[in-house]
Amino acid sequence: FISALITVLKCTSANIVLPPTNNGQRASIQGGLLPGTFEADSVHFHWGSANSRGSEHLINGQRYDVEMHIVHKNARYATVAEASLRPDGLAALTVMFQAVPSLSSTHFGLNRILDRLPQVIRDQSSTMIAGQLTMNDLLGRIPTGRFYAYSGSMTMPECAESVSWIVFLDSVRLPRRQIAKFWDLLDERRLPLINNYRSLQAINGRPIFQRTLI
Ligand SMILES: [Zn+2]
Numbered sequence: 001f002i003s004a005l006i007t008v009l010k011c012t013s014a015n016i017v018l019p020p021t022n023n024g025q026r027a028s029i030q031g032g033l034l035p036g037t038f039e040a041d042s043v044h045f046h047w048g049s050a051n052s053r054g055s056e057h058l059i060n061g062q063r064y065d066v067e068m069h070i071v072h073k074n075a076r077y078a079t080v081a082e083a084s085l086r087p088d089g090l091a092a093l094t095v096m097f098q099a100v101p102s103l104s105s106t107h108f109g110l111n112r113i114l115d116r117l118p119q120v121i122r123d124q125s126s127t128m129i130a131g132q133l134t135m136n137d138l139l140g141r142i143p144t145g146r147f148y149a150y151s152g153s154m155t156m157p158e159c160a161e162s163v164s165w166i167v168f169l170d171s172v173r174l175p176r177r178q179i180a181k182f183w184d185l186l187d188e189r190r191l192p193l194i195n196n197y198r199s200l201q202a203i204n205g206r207p208i209f210q211r212t213l214i
Contacts, residue, residue: 006116007126013044013196014120014185016113016129018070027135029072033149033209034164035088038072041080043113043138045069047182049194054182055096056197057167059148064096064171065179067197070138091164095139096171099179107174109137114174117181123188140172145213150206169212 005017018040021027026039046067048054055067070093073083083089097110105111112129119127146169153163185193 005126006113006120006129007124013046013193014117014182016043018042026075028075029091029093029166032166032211033151034091035074037075038091038164039075040070040135041073042071043068044071045182046197047179047194048197049183049192050180052195054195054197056200057094057096058200059096059167059169065099066097066174066182068095068097068138069093070095087162088164089162091166093139094165094167095142096168097140097179098171098173099176100173102173102175103177105173105175105178107137107140107172109133110140110172110174111178112137114178114181117185121184121186123186123190123193139168142168142170142172144168146170146211148208148210150208152201152206169210 005019007015007017018027026041028037028039030037046054046056046069048065053063053065055064057067071080072091072093073080074086074089074091077083077086077089080090112131112133116127116129119125148165148167148169150165151162152165183192183194187193
């Protein structure tokens with residue numbers, strides 16, 4: 001991707017609109033349990049606060065500091081709005097971030113995103129992330145063959161009822177000072193935009209599949 005736009009969405013999250021890749025295509029995923037080919041559309045985050053962790057999924061009972069959602073839409077639909085009305089419309093890649101005390105980080109791609117957060121502190125402000133960003137950068141170079149997959153719903157109110165979730169087993173370790181940049185963002189009332197995660201939902205008998213390819 002080149003020059004992605006990052007914006008603080010009204011009261012909900014920091015959102016990155018993913019542009020087409022260098023060759024004009026959309027980064028896409030397929031296979032596994034996905035009903036079709038899904039194109040990367042946007043990225044947003046859920047976080048806690050200085051005193052709380054903010055992931056939406058728990059893995060083996062553990063909540064993580066930040067959860068990143070890379071939202072994909074089924075290529076058969078023209079827009080995310082249209083796809084969000086369809087049961088096979090959306091897929092979300094999920095990566096957990098874990099805050100660690102170290103000061104340095106080798107996740108240069110993710111750092112380029114997090115370093116922009118101080119420029120979007122006000123509600124609905126936006127800025128550009130210049131330069132190249134690969135999907136591998138975004139994923140923090142975790143092994144992508146190890147994940148949980150299930151069918152569920154989007155966690156933000158305006159989002160869809162049915163989403164194919166892919167939750168990677170491996171988390172990304174980032175310096176706490178980088179994670180802390182999320183806690184400075186403000187909502188429309190200029191109050192801290194913190195703890196923007198949905199409470200844990202019942203499984204309701206839906207199957208969760210685990211895949212571990214290395
Ligand atoms: Zn989300």
